[in-house]
Amino acid sequence: MVLKLETSLIKDWKGYKGRPFLISGPCSAETEEQVMETARELAKIHEVAIFRAGIWKPRTRPNSFEGVGAAGLKWLSKVKKETGLMVGTEVANEKHVYEALKHGVDMVWIGARTSVNPFTVQEIADALKGAEVMVFIKNPINPDIELWIGAIERVAKAGIRKMAAIHRGFSTYEKTTYRNQPNWQLPIELRRRIPDLPIICDPSHIAGNREYIHEISQKAMDLNFDGLMVESHINPSVALSDASQQLTPNELRELLLRLILRSPSTSDQKLLDVLGELRQQIDVYDDHLIDLLEQRMKVAETIGHYKKENNITILQSARWDEIVRRVMIKGRSKGLSSELIDNIFKAVHQESINRQMNVMNEGIENHNGSDK
Ligand code: PEP
Ligand code: MN
Numbered sequence: 001m002v003l004k005l006e007t008s009l010i011k012d013w014k015g016y017k018g019r020p021f022l023i024s025g026p027c028s029a030e031t032e033e034q035v036m037e038t039a040r041e042l043a044k045i046h047e048v049a050i051f052r053a054g055i056w057k058p059r060t061r062p063n064s065f066e067g068v069g070a071a072g073l074k075w076l077s078k079v080k081k082e083t084g085l086m087v088g089t090e091v092a093n094e095k096h097v098y099e100a101l102k103h104g105v106d107m108v109w110i111g112a113r114t115s116v117n118p119f120t121v122q123e124i125a126d127a128l129k130g131a132e133v134m135v136f137i138k139n140p141i142n143p144d145i146e147l148w149i150g151a152i153e154r155v156a157k158a159g160i161r162k163m164a165a166i167h168r169g170f171s172t173y174e175k176t177t178y179r180n181q182p183n184w185q186l187p188i189e190l191r192r193r194i195p196d197l198p199i200i201c202d203p204s205h206i207a208g209n210r211e212y213i214h215e216i217s218q219k220a221m222d223l224n225f226d227g228l229m230v231e232s233h234i235n236p237s238v239a240l241s242d243a244s245q246q247l248t249p250n251e252l253r254e255l256l257l258r259l260i261l262r263s264p265s266t267s268d269q270k271l272l273d274v275l276g277e278l279r280q281q282i283d284v285y286d287d288h289l290i291d292l293l294e295q296r297m298k299v300a301e302t303i304g305h306y307k308k309e310n311n312i313t314i315l316q317s318a319r320w321d322e323i324v325r326r327v328m329i330k331g332r333s334k335g336l337s338s339e340l341i342d343n344i345f346k347a348v349h350q351e352s353i354n355r356q357m358n359v360m361n362e363g364i365e366n367h368n369g370s371d372k
């Protein structure tokens with residue numbers, strides 16, 4: 001289902017200067033000097049549209065720096081007045097919303113630890129009713145697209161017109177290179193479900209380390225995201241939160257210079273002809289894949305009938321191991337990544353099991369009168 005929200009397109013927003021729509025500033029506002037010095041440098045970078053700074057900081061453990069609180073909002077007003085940048089901060093309850101609006105912030109964002117909770121999102125949405133502010137909604141920490149869409153819908157229902165989603169990655173228990181897993185398929189699915197909603201990538205919180213910020217930003221641009229939220233601090237090494245993932249304003253400028261912006265479409269007829277032909281080839285191969293899957297599932301069902309007649313279990317681990325070994329070797333010899341083979345065959349195997357379960361249970365409901 002594709003959703004149409006009553007929101008305005010990013011290109012019509014005040015302050016929009018093209019792609020990437022850039023939000024930058026420190027993870028946390030720490031002192032007036034740190035805020036002002038960072039803002040003055042960022043204001044010199046053309047692409048920066050909004051200055052961000054966390055005022056109330058959600059921290060994993062207590063007794064770490066939890067933000068300067070409402071006092072920092074005065075510094076944001078000063079940034080706005082002195083540099084002309086728009087300013088934004090994170091809100092996590094209705095009190096934060098009232099304080100932020102009272103100080104004239106242009107934008108608020110709902111953090112990943114808040115967007116998981118529909119009660120809190122609703123409280124924030126109610127507090128935002130009738131406000132002219134921009135609202136950005138970060139993905140919830142767990143990879144649940146419905147929860148993310150639910151938070152977006154709650155804010156839209158409050159009458160907010162300038163809305164965007166922020167993709168900041170998803171938490172995992174496993175130790176991975178990045179601090180948060182990008183799971184790119186989720187923002188891509190979000191784009192499919194709400195095509196007009198701008199999507200901003202937050203490479204800082206995905207990376208957790210400044211060394212990966214460029215590659216993640218590039219990927220987001222290649223996927224046609226509308227903008228970036230990058231943490232920047234005048235002196236990251238002494239930052240009170242997220243020190244390892246913040247860039248100096250100069251490093252941000254360098255990153256922007258290295259960023260390659262490809263256009264989502266072209267009007268060049270020759271290029272369109274070539275692309276059109278290649279896309280037709282892709283469609284032909286996709287049709288082949290569907291036909292092959294249909295045939296494979298028919299064989300799986302036939303096997304299911306044999307298993308049923310001979311009273312043997314559906315799951316035969318040794319056979320599955322043998323299939324995985326075989327397709328992995330074959331896939332590798334064709335230059336296909338193990339990740340691709342693994343993903344495809346896990347899905348194919350699951351579908352075969354489902355089909356065989358149906359075969360096994362055929363007629364059972366009728367016999368015992370179940371109405372499920
Ligand atoms: C932040 O932007 O500083 C922040 C706390 O982000 P997240 O909610 O994505 O963890
Ligand atoms: Mn941060």
